[in-house]
Amino acid sequence: MAEFITLSHFGAAARHYHIYRIKASALSHQPHYHNYYQICFVVSGEILHGQGEGAVTLSAGDAFIVPPGFVHSLHFGNVFAEVYSFAFEEALFSPGFSGTGAFRFMKSLRGEATEVAAPDVRLRVVLNDTQRKSMRALLDTLIRQQGDDCPRELSAAPGITEAILYLLAQSYYSQPQNAEGLDRLMSYNNTLQQCISFVDAHYRESLTPEGVALRFGLSRSSFCMVFPRFAGMPLRQYVATKRVEEAQMLIRTHPERSLAAIGAAVGYADAATFYRNFLRITGVSPAKYRELNGA
Numbered sequence: 001m002a003e004f005i006t007l008s009h010f011g012a013a014a015r016h017y018h019i020y021r022i023k024a025s026a027l028s029h030q031p032h033y034h035n036y037y038q039i040c041f042v043v044s045g046e047i048l049h050g051q052g053e054g055a056v057t058l059s060a061g062d063a064f065i066v067p068p069g070f071v072h073s074l075h076f077g078n079v080f081a082e083v084y085s086f087a088f089e090e091a092l093f094s095p096g097f098s099g100t101g102a103f104r105f106m107k108s109l110r111g112e113a114t115e116v117a118a119p120d121v122r123l124r125v126v127l128n129d130t131q132r133k134s135m136r137a138l139l140d141t142l143i144r145q146q147g148d149d150c151p152r153e154l155s156a157a158p159g160i161t162e163a164i165l166y167l168l169a170q171s172y173y174s175q176p177q178n179a180e181g182l183d184r185l186m187s188y189n190n191t192l193q194q195c196i197s198f199v200d201a202h203y204r205e206s207l208t209p210e211g212v213a214l215r216f217g218l219s220r221s222s223f224c225m226v227f228p229r230f231a232g233m234p235l236r237q238y239v240a241t242k243r244v245e246e247a248q249m250l251i252r253t254h255p256e257r258s259l260a261a262i263g264a265a266v267g268y269a270d271a272a273t274f275y276r277n278f279l280r281i282t283g284v285s286p287a288k289y290r291e292l293n294g295a
Contacts, residue, residue, distance in 0.1 A: 004035075259287060
C-alpha cells in the first residue's frame with residue numbers, strides 16, 4: 001500500500017516548500033504519494049524512477065516532476081547517486097501566478113480528461129546543457145533561500161519555482177513529438193479561461209455545469225473534472241463565492257438597502273439560501289457582517 005506524505009513530514013507546512021540534496025532515502029524506495037508537487041534533479045550517478053511495475057533510469061542532468069496524488073518510487077542506483085528533491089504546494093504562489101504559462105504547465109500534469117494534454121514528465125525529462133546549468137543554479141539558490149529568515153511576502157521562492165517550471169516546460173515541448181501537445185494544451189487552457197470569464201460575468205444568473213460545458217463545447221464530466229483545477233473550486237462553490245463577495249461589497253456601500261434586496265441583487269431568489277451561503281463562506285451572518293462593518 002502506498003504511503004501518503006505531506007510537507008509536515010519535513011516541518012515545512014507553513015513555508016509551503018522544502019528542498020534538500022539527498023544520496024539515499026528509505027522512504028522514497030517504497031511506493032508513495034503526496035499532497036504537493038515534487039521536482040527531482042539528478043546531480044550525479046543514476047536513479048530509477050518508477051510507477052507500478054515500470055521504471056525509468058535517470059542520469060546526471062535528468063529531472064522529473066510529479067503532481068499531487070501520483071504514486072511513484074525512487075531508487076538510488078549506486079553510491080554516487082545524488083539528487084535535489086524539491087517539494088512545493090500551490091499555496092506558495094501569489095494569486096497572479098494562475099495567469100502564467102508556468103501555472104498552466106503545472107496544472108496540466110494533473111489533467112486526466114481526454115481533452116487535456118497531460119505531459120509525460122512524471123517519470124523523466126531530459127535537459128540540455130544550458131538548462132542543466134540553470135536548473136542547478138536555481139535549486140542551489142532555493143536551498144540558500146530556504147535558510148533565510150525573511151517574511152514570506154519577501155521570499156524569492158515563488159519566483160525561482162516559476163523559473164524552474166518554465167525550464168521543465170521548455171525542455172518537454174522542445175521535443176518534436178510533444179510540440180503538438182503544447183498547441184492542444186494552450187487551446188484547452190484558453191477555453192477554460194473563457195469559461196471562467198463567462199461565469200465571472202454571469203454568476204448572478206442560474207448556471208449549471210451542463211449549461212456552461214455545452215456553451216464551450218465540453219462534456220459535463222470533463223468540465224466538472226477540470227474547472228476546479230483552474231478556478232480552485234467547483235462551479236457551484238465558485239458562483240456562491242462570487243455572489244457573497246458582491247453581497248459583502250453592497251452591504252458595506254449601501255446601508256440603506258435591506259439584506260433581502262441585496263441577496264436578490266446578487267442572484268438569490270431565496271433569502272434562506274443567501275443567509276446559509278453567506279454564513280458558510282464568511283463565518284458570520286449578513287446581519288452580523290453589517291454590524292461589524294458599521295453599515
